[in-house]
Amino acid sequence: MTDATDKTYRKIKDLPLEEEVAPGSPLCAGCGGLEGLRLAEKVLGHNVVYSNAAGCFTLMSIFPFNPLRGSWLYTTMSAPTATSQGIRDALDIRKNKYGMPESEDLQVMVIAGDGSTYDMGLSPTSAAIHRKLDFIYFCYDNQGYGNTGFQLSASSPYGSHTQTAPPALEHPAGAEQESKDIFEIWKAHNPVYLATVTPREPVDLANKFAKAKTLKGPRLFICLAPCPTGWGFDPSLMHQIAKLAVDTGIFPVREYFEGKVTHTKIPRKRVPVEKYLELQQRFRHLFEPKRQDEIIAHIQQKVDDYWKPYE
Amino acid sequence: MEGTVNRRMLTGNKAAAWGARLAGVDYVPAFPITPQTEIVETLAKWFAGGEMTGKFTNMDSEHSMFAAAGAAAATGVRVFTASSSQGILYGMESLYTVTGWRVPFVMVNVSRALATPITLEPDHNDVLALRDAGLVQFHAETCQEVLDLILIGYRVTEDPRVCLPVLVNMDGFYLSFTREPVLLPDENAVREFLPPFKAEQPVFQASTPQARASAIFGGSHYSYFKFQQHLALQKAGDVFKEAAREFADRFGRSYHALEPYRMEDAEYVFVMSNSFATKGKSAVNKLRQKEIKAGLLKLVQVRPFPKKELAKALAGKKRVAVIDQNISLGSGGILFPEIAAALYPVQDRPETLLPVVGGLGGKDILESDFDAIIDRLDKGDATAPLLLYNEHDLAQFRAMQKIAGKTEEVLS
Ligand SMILES: Cc1ncc(C[n+]2csc(CCOP(=O)(O)OP(=O)(O)O)c2C)c(N)n1
Ligand code: SF4
Numbered sequence: 001m002t003d004a005t006d007k008t009y010r011k012i013k014d015l016p017l018e019e020e021v022a023p024g025s026p027l028c029a030g031c032g033g034l035e036g037l038r039l040a041e042k043v044l045g046h047n048v049v050y051s052n053a054a055g056c057f058t059l060m061s062i063f064p065f066n067p068l069r070g071s072w073l074y075t076t077m078s079a080p081t082a083t084s085q086g087i088r089d090a091l092d093i094r095k096n097k098y099g100m101p102e103s104e105d106l107q108v109m110v111i112a113g114d115g116s117t118y119d120m121g122l123s124p125t126s127a128a129i130h131r132k133l134d135f136i137y138f139c140y141d142n143q144g145y146g147n148t149g150f151q152l153s154a155s156s157p158y159g160s161h162t163q164t165a166p167p168a169l170e171h172p173a174g175a176e177q178e179s180k181d182i183f184e185i186w187k188a189h190n191p192v193y194l195a196t197v198t199p200r201e202p203v204d205l206a207n208k209f210a211k212a213k214t215l216k217g218p219r220l221f222i223c224l225a226p227c228p229t230g231w232g233f234d235p236s237l238m239h240q241i242a243k244l245a246v247d248t249g250i251f252p253v254r255e256y257f258e259g260k261v262t263h264t265k266i267p268r269k270r271v272p273v274e275k276y277l278e279l280q281q282r283f284r285h286l287f288e289p290k291r292q293d294e295i296i297a298h299i300q301q302k303v304d305d306y307w308k309p310y311e
Numbered sequence: 312m313e314g315t316v317n318r319r320m321l322t323g324n325k326a327a328a329w330g331a332r333l334a335g336v337d338y339v340p341a342f343p344i345t346p347q348t349e350i351v352e353t354l355a356k357w358f359a360g361g362e363m364t365g366k367f368t369n370m371d372s373e374h375s376m377f378a379a380a381g382a383a384a385a386t387g388v389r390v391f392t393a394s395s396s397q398g399i400l401y402g403m404e405s406l407y408t409v410t411g412w413r414v415p416f417v418m419v420n421v422s423r424a425l426a427t428p429i430t431l432e433p434d435h436n437d438v439l440a441l442r443d444a445g446l447v448q449f450h451a452e453t454c455q456e457v458l459d460l461i462l463i464g465y466r467v468t469e470d471p472r473v474c475l476p477v478l479v480n481m482d483g484f485y486l487s488f489t490r491e492p493v494l495l496p497d498e499n500a501v502r503e504f505l506p507p508f509k510a511e512q513p514v515f516q517a518s519t520p521q522a523r524a525s526a527i528f529g530g531s532h533y534s535y536f537k538f539q540q541h542l543a544l545q546k547a548g549d550v551f552k553e554a555a556r557e558f559a560d561r562f563g564r565s566y567h568a569l570e571p572y573r574m575e576d577a578e579y580v581f582v583m584s585n586s587f588a589t590k591g592k593s594a595v596n597k598l599r600q601k602e603i604k605a606g607l608l609k610l611v612q613v614r615p616f617p618k619k620e621l622a623k624a625l626a627g628k629k630r631v632a633v634i635d636q637n638i639s640l641g642s643g644g645i646l647f648p649e650i651a652a653a654l655y656p657v658q659d660r661p662e663t664l665l666p667v668v669g670g671l672g673g674k675d676i677l678e679s680d681f682d683a684i685i686d687r688l689d690k691g692d693a694t695a696p697l698l699l700y701n702e703h704d705l706a707q708f709r710a711m712q713k714i715a716g717k718t719e720e721v722l723s
Contacts, residue, residue, distance in 0.1 A: 047517045051382070061525040063532060071515050072522040073385065073412070075378055076404050082375030085368065086340065086382030087515055093337045093365045093388045094516075104516040127371030 008043075008210035015206050016042045022067040025060045030235025032242055033057070033140025033225030035199035037111070040138060040221070043209040044107060046070045051083040053112035053121055056147045057140065071106065078120040081128045084108040084135045107213075109136040114155035115145040117222075118180050129189040129218040136212060137220040142227035143179065150230035154180040158302075159295045160282045167285040173295050174285060178302070182222060187256050192217035195255035195264075198224040200242035204264050208255060224251045232281020244276040249303045263310060270307065273300045317495040323486035324349035326454040326493050327393065327419045327479070330461030332357055333501045334417070337365035337388040337508070340379040342372060345431055346483035347395040347421040354391075373402030380416050381409025381476075385523060387514035389465070389507070390416035395483060396423035396437045403440065409476065410445030410540065412524055413512070415468035416476050417461055418446075422585065423483040424672040432673020433483040435585065435637040438613075439645045445540050447477040447547045448614040450584045452570075454491040456611075457481050459564055462496075462505060466554035471511035473547045475540065480613075484673060485586040496562050504561050548615045568617035569624055570609040573599065577606025579688055580631045580661075581681070582650060584610040587636060587670055594681035603685060610646070618653040625654060630688035631661040632697075636670035643696040644668050663691045669699030677701075 009015055020041035027034045033056070041048070048070035052058055054077040061072045075083040088108045094100035112121055117139040125137065144162050145151040151164040156175045161167055167174040186194055192215050197205040205223075212219040226242050228235045245251035246265055250273060253265040274296055277283040286292045321329065327350045331339065339358070341351035358367035365388065370376040373394050380392045394402060399420060422433040425440075438448065447467055449460040457479060464477035481487060513519040527533045548568065555566040572592050574580065579598070583591045588609040598605040608624050610617075625631055635644025642648075647666040654660040665688055670676050680699045687697050 046520070049515050058526055061522045063525040063527050066522040066525065068522070069520065071520045072525070073382065073515070074524040074526065075382075076374075076408050079374055079378035079405055079408075082370065082378040082405075083382040085370070085375070086338075086379030086384075087386045089338055089340075089366050089368055089379070090383035090386030090388045091515070093383075094386070097337065097364055100516070104518060106515060106517055124371055124375045127375065131368070 007207055009203050009206045012202055015039070015202060018042065020044070020046050020069050025067045026062060027056060027059060028227075028229045028235070030228040030238040031056070031225070032199050032227065032238050033142060033223060035238070036140060036197060036205065036223035036225060037138060039199060039202050039205050040197075040209045040223075041068075041070070043206050044109070044136070044213060047106050048109050049073065049087055049106045050109050050111050051075050051080040051087070053077050053080040053110070053116035054147070055113035055116060056142070057111050057113070058147070077116050078124060080110040080112050080116065081121060081125045081133070081135070081137065084110050085128055085131070085133050088134055107136060108134070109138060111138050111140070113146060114139060114141040114143060115153040117141070118154035118182050122185075126189060129186065129191050129220070132217050134216050135218060137218070139182075139222045140225040141222050142225040142230055144227070144230050146227055146230050155182070157299075159286060159299055161285060162282070172285070172292055174282075183254075183256075186220050187261070189218070191220050191256075193219040193255070193257055195220075196222045196224070196251065196253055198242050198246060198251060198253060200239055200246060201253060201265055204253060208264075230282070232284070233279055237279060241276065241279055244271060244279070247271045248273045248276045249307050250276055252306065266310065270303070273303055316497065319493055319495060320490045321454055321493040322349065322488055322490050323451070323454045323457050323481045324421070324488070325353060326458040327461060327481070328353035328357070329493070329495055330458040331391040331417075332363055333458075333496065333498060334391070334462055334465050334505055335389060335502065335507060336363065336391040338383045338390045339367045340370045340376045340383070340390075340392055341367065342370050342376045342394065342398060344395045344398040346423060346487040347393050347398070347419070349487070350393045350419060350421070373398040374405050377402040377405035377409055380418070381405070381412050381414045384414035384416045385412055385515060387508070387510045387516070391418070392416065393419040393421065395421040396425055399437045399440060400425065403444070406441060406446070407444050408524070411536070413474040413540070413543075414476065415474055417464040417468055418476060418478050419457070419461070420478055420480045421483045421487045422480055430672045431483065433485060433636075434671045434673070435480075435645075438478065438480045439637050441478065442614065442645065445475055445544060446614060447473070447475060447544065447551070448480060449477065449611055450480040450613055451486065452586055452588045452609060454486060454489070454493045455564070456566075457486065458493060458495070459558065459562070459566065462501060463551065463554045463558050463566060465505050467547055467550050469508060469511070470550045473543055473550055474512060475544055475547065480585065482586040500561060504558060545615045548612065548617065551612060566611065568612035568620050570611055571624060572607040572609065574606040574608060574624065576604055578604040578629060579606070579685055580625065580628045581605070581607045581684070582610065582631060582633045583607060584613065585636070587634075587676055590676055591634070591681070594678055597678060598681065598685065605685070616649055616653070621650060621653045622657045625661060626657050627659045628661050630663045630665075632665040632667050632684045632688060634667045634669060634676070634684075638668050638671060647696070663688055663693050665693040666696040667699065668696050674699070674704070
């Protein structure tokens with residue numbers, strides 16, 4: 001394995017001990033996205049103001065409780081980035097026009113699911129990257145509209161079951177289109193920093209946030225968010241599934257910086273995708289009642305095609 | 312007192328921009344839409360040229376724009392923005408959201424009828440779509456009022472008893488693009504009336520972490536927040552009175568929730584708002600020449616709805632017509648039922664309260680229309696709304712239909 005990020009942290013023990021996300025939010029047990037956020041905030045600290053898009057994470061802050069040490073603002077499903085723009089602009093005005101001390105400044109950060117990120121929030125985020133907004137975007141990617149009961153989003157993978165694209169005789173795959181390539185879409189905007197992270201690679205994740213912390217401008221993260229509730233697995237399997245997502249090559253762990261994409265974890269010997277698929281209820285129809293070899297092979301082929309140039 | 316006064320010929324849009332400039336606005340998130348665009352273009356020039364300081368940000372939509380406006384206000388700067396018509400509808404979700412954030416800013420809406428069919432000229436379906444959204448609403452008749460109500464608006468929105476956005480409305484074209492003489496108050500005098508923004512609520516900054524707009528479970532907590540908002544919006548009426556009184560002392564121009572025109576002995580009353588109130592006043596004068604005792608009541612403050620003032624102004628008036636320049640399809644005018652409700656508890660309420668719908672999509676309201684209203688009031692027939700659409704309008708439409716190759720009757 002290579003690790004191309006600047007190594008602020010070498011091993012898990014190096015990560016800050018302090019917690020910014022307290023335990024005891026109403027999110028599901030074993031929520032991979034929450035674990036990703038917890039790790040990220042260890043690095044970012046608490047001088048952060050979160051703009052939250054409607055989704056699962058909205059329930060982190062239910063009056064009068066909030067597990068975060070930073071500030072929180074619930075927005076709408078599609079305006080978290082615009083909200084960050086308003087806060088960033090106001091903080092800059094207060095610094096430049098009214099002499100607000102640096103110590104009062106905040107990191108503005110979006111917390112949004114993939115539904116918001118890939119679908120209705122895409123245009124405002126595109127605009128904000130274009131404006132070079134100085135912000136961090138954290139997309140916890142559970143590959144579906146989770147909060148509403150797991151419907152199809154543009155991130156739902158080909159062959160997966162969602163409530164609004166259920167597998168059926170005429171539609172054996174369930175989701176019939178490949179997920180939108182948000183990494184390439186964002187990359188085309190040439191943000192200052194762009195990375196994928198997973199809670200299963202905490203050191204890699206922490207180093208990427210540490211690097212982002214030193215930069216200014218749009219810094220965008222897609223965090224794989226294994227979702228026991230939507231994907232259908234026991235919460236205790238979250239880390240195993242997150243690990244398999246990397247080891248099968250289904251979820252490439254990478255970053256884009258200064259015009260270059262680097263894979264920060266390369267699975268040298270890729271585990272067959274079905275090892276990942278078979279653990280999740282959302283892919284059950286690929287194995288039962290009849291094995292759908294064609295669909296599984298298609299998913300494997302797509303992964304193999306992705307990695308070919310890097311082999 | 313006033314200091315040096317600068318008298319200029321300004322469009323409604325330019326007057327709005329001057330309002331923002333004189334208020335010392337720090338931040339303008341913007342998005343273009345006819346007939347509002349001149350406002351943000353003017354402000355963009357002033358930010359670029361250094362006449363205004365802070366930041367002007369070109370947003371990607373009104374949905375984003377209102378979210379940014381609210382967020383900046385929650386972070387402690389003075390914010391102004393403007394929109395119109397489709398922009399209001401597109402931004403509606405954000406507007407409801409930011410009023411719930413309880414943040415102060417002033418926005419201008421330049422009224423334009425809603426699609427479809429798409430058009431550019433005004434009526435009030437756009438601004439009244441925000442009727443229930445939790446903004447204070449002032450509706451302007453003249454370019455001077457646009458400017459003054461923006462300045463007073465900042466005093467209202469930033470008052471800790473209110474903390475809700477203020478919307479100042481003007482009619483597209485009739486006001487936005489019409490040049491009128493406007494007195495620009497002296498900047499120092501404005502600064503005394505409206506000191507630089509100091510947020511009364513905690514703002515986003517490192518020393519005061521806060522969670523805002525958290526989710527609520529259960530109707531009882533939700534009701535608490537909503538009733539708070541409602542009470543604050545009602546309180547805005549008193550705050551407006553106070554601010555307007557001080558404004559009158561300093562600048563010599565008085566503003567009230569309602570403006571009566573020749574009402575003392577009026578036997579017929581037109582209730583109107585916005586720029587067409589000028590047409591209404593002129594009709595009143597013409598009718599008076601014919602010895603018909605007409606008067607006009609202009610609605611300035613649409614939210615909070617001035618129920619008590621309305622009841623008082625219209626008590627004892629026998630014949631009242633409410634001219635709605637908007638239409639709630641399937642019902643009639645939007646303001647009519649609100650006015651009727653305000654009058655219900657009044658002992659000597661009007662005998663005839665006539666709903667009138669006119670001026671849609673910028674259609675002129677003519678002297679003959681006012682005559683027709685008087686006629687209907689005399690008949691005492693107020694069972695159905697009077698729709699202002701005459702033979703001439705129909706003939707014009709028929710001519711268009713003919714060009715379009717359609718000859719059969721489609722409108723009865
Ligand atoms: C404009 C709008 N449409 C629909 C909804 C309903 N809604 C709330 S959360 C949600 C799903 C969001 O999905 P995603 O962004 O993936 O986040 P997740 O729920 O998975 O955390 C939807 C559709 C909404 N809040 N706002
Ligand atoms: S539904 Fe999934 S993403 Fe949402 S809180 Fe539960 S585990 Fe997390």
